Amino acid sequence: MSVLDVIKTRRSIRRFKKKPVPDEVLYRLKEALIWAPSAGNLQDRHFYLVYNEDLKKEIAKAALDQMFITEAPVVLIGCSDLSTVAPYRERGMALYTHHDMGASIQNLLLAAKEEGLGTCWIGAFDNRKVAELLSLPEDLIATAIVPIGYPAESPSPTPRYGMERFFTVLE
Numbered sequence: 132m133s134v135l136d137v138i139k140t141r142r143s144i145r146r147f148k149k150k151p152v153p154d155e156v157l158y159r160l161k162e163a164l165i166w167a168p169s170a171g172n173l174q175d176r177h178f179y180l181v182y183n184e185d186l187k188k189e190i191a192k193a194a195l196d197q198m199f200i201t202e203a204p205v206v207l208i209g210c211s212d213l214s215t216v217a218p219y220r221e222r223g224m225a226l227y228t229h230h231d232m233g234a235s236i237q238n239l240l241l242a243a244k245e246e247g248l249g250t251c252w253i254g255a256f257d258n259r260k261v262a263e264l265l266s267l268p269e270d271l272i273a274t275a276i277v278p279i280g281y282p283a284e285s286p287s288p289t290p291r292y293g294m295e296r297f298f299t300v301l302e
C-alpha cells in the first residue's frame with residue numbers, strides 16, 4: 132500500500148481480537164514512534180506499554196469508562212517529557228510537546244495499519260488519574276492513550292469535508 136492509501140484507509144478501531152501482538156511487530160511500531168520528528172530533535176517523549184489486565188481496566192475507567200480499551204492486548208500511553216523540552220521554555224512545554232506527541236502517535240497509527248493492526252487515538256481521559264495509575268514522575272505528562280490490537284471490526288470510512296473548506300491559496 133502507498134503511504135496515502137494507508138493514511139486514507141486507517142480507521143479508529145474500537146473492537147479487538149484477543150490475539151497478542153508479536154514482539155517483532157511491536158518493535159516496528161516502537162520504531163515508528165521514536166522516528167517521528169520533534170522540535171529541535173529533543174525527543175521529549177516516553178511511552179508506557181500496558182499488558183496488565185487490571186491496569187488496563189483502571190486506565191479505561193480513567194478514560195471516561197471507554198471500556199473497549201481493555202479489549203486490546205496492549206495499551207500504549209504516550210507521555211510528554213517536560214524536562215527534556217525545557218530548553219524551549221514556555222513555547223516548548225505548551226506547544227511543541229503537543230506537536231511532538233501528535234507526530235509520534237500518527238506514525239504509530241499508520242505503522243499499525245500497515246501491519247494489519249487496529250488502533251484508536253484516545254484523548255478523553257483524566258490525566259491526573261492516569262499519572263497516579265502509572266506512578267508517573269512529575270515531568271511526564273500523559274497526553275495520549277492508544278489501544279493496539281488486531282481489529283474485530285471494519286468500520287465504514289469516516290467522512291471528511293471537501294477540499295475547499297481546508298485550504299486558502301494565496302498567489
Ligand SMILES: Cc1cc2nc3c(=O)[nH]c(=O)nc-3n(C[C@H](O)[C@H](O)[C@H](O)COP(=O)(O)O)c2cc1C
Binds near residue numbers: 141142144251256
Ligand atoms: C486528539 C484525538 C482524541 C481522540 N479521542 C478519542 C477518544 O477519547 N475516544 C474515541 O473513541 N476516539 C477518539 N478519537 C478518535 C476520533 O474520534 C476519530 O479519529 C475520528 O472520529 C475520525 O475517525 P477515524 O479515526 O476512523 O478516521 C480521538 C482522535 C484524536 C485525534
